[in-house]
Amino acid sequence: MNKSIIKFIAPIMIGMFFLAGCSSKSATTSKKTTLNLMQSSDLTTLDNTNQATMSEFSTLTNLDEGLYKLNSKNKVVPAIAKSIAKPTNNGKTYTIKLRKNARWSNGDKVTAQDFVYSWRRSVDPANNPVYTYVFSGIKNADAIVAGKLAPTKLGIKAKGKYTLVITLEHPMQSFNKLVTMPVFLPQDKTFVQKVGTKKYGTSAKYTVSNGAFKITNWTGTNSSYTLVKNEYYYAKKKVALTKINYTTVKDDNTAYNLFKTNKLDDATVSGVIAQGLQNNKNLKKVSRAWTYYLQVNQSSNSPLANAKLRKAISLVINRKQLTQKVLADGSTAAGSFVSPKTATDPTTGKDFSEETATSTTADVKKAKKLWKEGLAQIGKSSVTLNLIAEDTDTQKNVAEYIQSTIQSKLSNVTVKVQNLPAKSLSSKKSAGDFDLSLWYWLADYADPINYLGILTSGNSMNPGKYSDSAYDTYIAKAQTAQTTAAYWSNLRKAEKQLQESTGIIPLYYVKEDHLVQSGLKGVIYHTAGFADYTRAYWK
Template identity: 80%
Template sequence: MENMMVRKIGKLAIPIVIGLLFLSACSSKKSDSKQKTVLNLMQTSELTTLDNTNQATMSEFSTLTNLDEGLYKLNTKNEVVPAIAKTVVKPTNDGKTYTIQLRKDARWSNGDKVTAVDFVYSWRRSVDPANNPVYTYVFSGIKNADAIVAGKMSPDNLGIKALGKYKLEINLEHPMQSFNKLVTMPVFLPQDKSFVQKVGTKKYATNAKNTVSNGAFKITKWTGVNDSYTLVKNNYYYAKNKVKLTKINYATVKDDNTAYNLFKTNKLDDATVSGVVAQGLQNNKNLKKVSRAWTYYLQVNQRSGSVLANEKLRKAISLVINREELTQKVLGDGSSAAGSFVSPKTAKDPITGKDFSTETATSTKANVKEAQKLWKEGLSEIGKSSVTLNLIAEDTETQKKVAEYIQSAVQSKLTGVNVKVQDLPAKSLSNKKTAGDFDLSLWYWLADYADPINYLGILTTNNSMNPGKYSSSKFDEYIANAQVAKTQKAYWENLRDAQKQLQKDTGIIPLYYVKEDHLVQSGLSGVIYHTAGFADYTRAYWK
């Protein structure tokens, strides 16, 4: 979720916009609290669509997680478990074919049955260029997906078909060890084909009236333009007896101070805070720190002719950054120093039994003496005695502070270098990166699904999400081998080798892992806070 997430997460990157139009429902919080079946939550941006074909913001991902179910979902341990599928199946045909039986008691909130055709219809829409789909890259590997996205083949040729009302067959172009995790993403949700065709694809999921869901809740009070809405219990849900809440009220809250004040007055039950507000709440009894598959790092411009195409200069910059000081004194929000691109708790390496991030991480300690040696050698190799580096960042409170810290660390520890910082709006930042008009760019990756390949795969040569143009034939080979690996052993060995190669080359400079700070009212239980993915409130309850 990088360039795409500039649109998507316009974002969660520590919002500065001050404003709130809160739900009128919150005024009745007093009566709601007596019932203990109502939950009041916030989003950081308005809801614009719930069409999983082209939804593109954090609020939509979050809402869909609590409205719908796909083939599989994640449990409390972030493990894949059945949802609409009856079981988590193992592939046949050398790992390329999945034959999946669907449960027969799943229904949409309008009473329609959830069938295999609903999955086929949704997935085809999600790769059809005519629908302006957003997440086409995650379909790569499913038979004919790339050709369809490129407009070279009809969506009808996508490798998914209904073998009966409750039986699906999915065909891949090569084995995908992460396939089961992949399809827990909202983009792989089904759509009620008859309903969508009835209301029309342009109106579908643009307001509550034109939206149906197959999960624990259905949406109400959403006009398509208002910034508050309510989820109410879906009585057609196959597991409705496990759902304790009767409704969830959502409001758009863009300012951290506002979120905190609403929480203090019991108008929010689970509020996310960041920046200065979060710093001041680290000892608050209601603070819950949620680990996310979310890494901040420096993208390094390695295009031919760029100063930092020199490996020694890249390494020197990495070595002068005191990540512990950055996380503890500059951020102070619970974030931790990063020694790997892949964040902790994203995935456990099943071959070694260890957390992938932990087992592949390098030291996060600064080594100024070694940095100065490498810097001097690097300057000599490019034939310069001094250089000017352009560091670009998004114009958010946090990114500004981090960029200033990087600027100070580099200029104070290395000689013959001037770092110019530009804080830019997201669109301008993206344009500069695309044009290669930078030396260093502060950015982040928030994983789409809990697997290391979702991080590492974006750094292959010519990947659109690799604006620094890091390129290594060995790295590319490791990723390619992982993508077609027929065994778990081969898959994880190649991922470990890819991570080591990236670190050896200093292809990027990891900085810190984000911890998401939540203020949670006492008594709220049953919420599943996923490391990759979004919080699941479908089994939440009040003690």
């Protein structure tokens, strides 16, 4: 997830979550009903149809519900849908009945038309959507995104007020997990049209939600805001908290100090701060389906369009040193794009990441040879590379390490680093104004296709312009696979092709260090997706 889609924030790329087993706790039995959380970047929008940032998705996880969500065992369960629908028409049609007691925070009923309206907006080129690739496979989605068909032709329609019919172009093995992502949330059509699509989701007064909470005290530009209990939520009796306060915290030292003074109840830390807290009783280690990597600009005017130069940069990076000395938070070296524990390949019984990973050992000698050959191929004696990253402590430290490594290990190269706010970083990437960009992918749902699918040619989540016909073919075959064996075989081939062509440069897999106040219970930290605090309570 993900346009600007950061640092290790307490709440992350892609669904809505549900915590079973906490419903017995109610607000009347809790000693405390307020929770203080952090984001690592400011919230810029809550319009799920044209954004995909971590701050947005983590907030939406606690504001809204879609058709389905994940429970504490990472299983898909009904949310606004009454039950998990079984597909008909050879796996291509889903008829989903919606609950009739779901309401928006302004009292409006949640209807099938709200899903139709939101999904159409999410593929409409006029809305500048950035997460369109996840709709591929839904009837006519690709043609609509390409501007060849009207959004009204998308394979979703309302059959009455509370029945939704979704039509696919081919069976999709991960469909139920896919629609737990925030991008598939509904929107109150009446409200959005009343305030206007340009204003919707830009501040609290222009936003409504259908989940456990609603947002307040957000102007659209401030660095703190509050979620308050939604009186219209159909399961409000299961929600113990009355308020969640969010504050943007960009550096680890501040996060730690706010936690020590009880101003944060769940804080994420890394680097030197995390290293000194490994034996702290409040430390909780959270495994994430989350890979940090370098996006590499491969457009024709970039020196890194040269494959040998890209490979050389990858080979000089000592990932073990990066994770153990710079991050020091339990994160591990990445040898593939898909992170460990995301999914088990059912055809081999092996962890997909582990079975497709390449060596993470640096090879400076080979790198120097490739670098020299690459410079000769592009006809240059030296190059200057622009590395951009977000202005968080973690990304600053990692960017500085990458800069130092490249300049010290390779000759005739200068690396200039810019650390920027999320919005500015996104703008630069959209404009192609970079050579290297420090970025990450946090899986929105637990399937390798959620990672690999974003790097196909022309994908909106692929600002490095990686384009490889063999890779595109493998992904297309996986997406239309009729058998489990064909699906996983093509995914393995795609991961291998990505690594051989150095389409991106994987750096490390995130292990999130949380400082959690004693007494906070009921929070669920999914490996894929974002933390769900909707059933949290104080003991």
